[in-house]
Amino acid sequence: MSTVTERAAMSVEQFERMAEHTRENPDDLWLELIGGKVGVKAMPDGDHVEIVMWLVKLFARLRSELTLYTEHGLQVEQYRNGRARPDAMLAPEGTFLGQGEWSDPTPVLMVVEVTSFDGDTDKRDRKDKPRAYAETGIPLYLLIDRDSCETIVHSEPEDGRYTVVIARSFGKRVHLPAPVDLTIDTDRLLNMVR
Template sequence: MMPVEDFEALALACPETVTLELSNGRLEVRPVADGDHDEIIMWFAMQCLRLRPELRLYRGRGLRIGGDHNDRARPGGTLAHAGRFAGDGEWSSPDRILLTVDVTSYDDTPAAPCDYAAAGIPVRLLIDRRSGTVAVRSEPGSARYRHQRLYDVGEAVTLPHPASISLDTEELKNYTD
């Protein structure tokens, strides 16, 4: 079990070639995003900007998650109202976050959805490039999200409140297997 303080010191010194996360006291090392991953995050950001201009998608924002907020994660994107993270340090509280979005890489899996649920983040979007699916998880509980809807890439995806956005995922076919 790695103490949070030790993890944060290590994360500060970490090279930009990897991303570090802390999950249940265990160090997780993830590769940096590739071009398709970046295109998917940008696609989502542009959809949000067009449909909900008062919101911003913050890429790679460090979050204190889990039921005790002692875990640390960097989702692919964090959706919040403009200005939400002003004055925060490297790691932010999950309050007032509307949604996190993660995109699978071809050689890893994102943080477990229960971490985000336990932090009270209302909606989690997971775009799985390997399976060509989009999972929308909502209604966070203490250990997991109570509701999940799975869509195929190319289908219209409706994100529930508080995100309240309808996505056209046809373009994602360009970036998934």
């Protein structure tokens, strides 16, 4: 998902107060704070939802000791001054027990984003989020890019960026390196894009 609008820089405390007010209508929008700027995430379309659910089922079958969580917030960026809502994140079962809306990302092995068809997908999903997730030290970032029909695996975070980025066309096998260490077949994605 991508941001629809951005606002001027604000503190984490201001952002969390604003995000708390939006919880009354969670179906209308989700908020994120990346690089000190508030982003309003568009709600997913049907294809987006199906891609995420395909991944949930795939990981449940192939890595049953892990859970692919959806619709939950993470503290991101250096010193955790950002707030992101990845489309999905892979972590050991029970990782978020007892945590609030914005959880510690330390146990997260991988985050997943699925692009949306809006104006700032390039900036948000391809630039801002990889930087934020790498700064946080999340080992893997998987981008399902519906514009280019590619799965893009970002790995080996170092100095605020992922040092290895591998793109494969939909339909090709994609290897998710350690700590996930799994190869997935992406043929299903060919039928999940416009």
